[in-house]
Amino acid sequence: MSFCAIDFGTSNSAVALPEHAGIRLATLEGTHSTMPTAVFFNADENSQAFGRAAIAAYIDGYDGRLMRSLKSILGSPLLESATDIGGGRSMRYLDVIATFLRQLKHTAEQHARHPIERVVLGRPVFFVDDDPASDAAAQRSLTEAARQVGFKDIEFQFEPIAAAFDYESRLETEQLVLVADIGGGTSDFSLVRVGPQRMRQLERKSDVLAHHGVHVAGTDFDRRVEMATILREMGYKTIGTDAREIPNGVYFDLATWHLINTIYGPKRSAEIRLMRHLYADPIHHDRLMRTVTQRLGHALAGCAEDAKIAVAAGSATRIDLELLEEDLSLAFDEHGLIESTREETQRIVAAATHTARAAGVAPQAIDALYFTGGSTGLRFLSNALAAAFPNALPVAGDRLASVATGLGIHARRIFS
Known part of the structure; x- marks a missing residue:
């Protein structure tokens, strides 16, 4: 019974383990059976934090690098490149993914009380749309990361099919x-x-x-919300002094989790600073530069995600941008969410x-x-x-756990 199943999700991850004749989900953080797919490399303390603790460390202001949406890197050209993780250190993106998988495996082994070398990993129907070669490369990379952390027998199952297994177990x-x-x-x-x-x-x-x-999916909705609200306050979609729309590349990067960090480098920061003459309203450029120099990109993306969640829960909200400018906030409601993500x-x-x-x-x-x-x-x-x-x-179904449970059911079938 030495096996587990891992739902390595873009936003959240979960681990299923065998228990008697069934499957149980491991608690990954406190009493939580799911964990945000996030890792924070703490440069101040030369340590790592995962999940909710990673996000908390970032919000608390520790120096370092927060990385989320790790799964979205699979199949992209970024995967084999290195990224700054703070403190003058760098790491391959693939090794960042392995670092997170290692934490999941370690937690699973603590629950099981023995080493685990067999795993079923969930995978989307397509890691990369309309590109079979990149899609196959994405699965190979995830396999490599799993082997790197000590898994020897690795199987895959499509995530929606795993969810079907979970649903099936309750049917008559x-x-x-x-x-x-x-x-x-x-x-x-x-x-x-x-x-x-x-x-x-x-x-x-x-x-x-x-x-x-x-x-x-969800991160694309977050991006649209941010671009329709927060980034408009920094000049996105505005007409500049040359009667043309302000170049939008920096805004797309600001709204994409794994690209946010690219705008903080000296060269990119200098390029953005030199764009000031293009802005008809200099306040927009001031806010953009404040975002760059104070590294507020991930926090602002989090504000957009929080606004989406609040509206999805059934109420209008206000997006508090006090970290960007005193007394700055924006109204946001379901109509705005629907229109921005149509x-x-x-x-x-x-x-x-x-x-x-x-x-x-x-x-x-x-x-x-x-x-x-x-x-x-x-x-x-x-x-x-x-x-x-x-x-x-x-x-x-259980929005965050059905896939993990179904993967566990599949793992029991093939490994038993």
């Missing part, structure tokens, strides 16, 4: 289910036949009728309907629409998906 009759796994980095869909008789079979390939996905919502719904078409199944023939992944908590998004499958029963 056979169903045709479209699993919608919408997390931080990808929106993945699998059309699967599930039921109590089918779950007894180890080989389930014939039950997977189609799967499809797009590299659009394009992403349409792409996600299109991916869902494409999955049904690929299987030759009419949307009306689907029995259930099973939601998992943190971003399915966005009501307008889940409503848009439900509208596309009018006869399907919407079923809410």
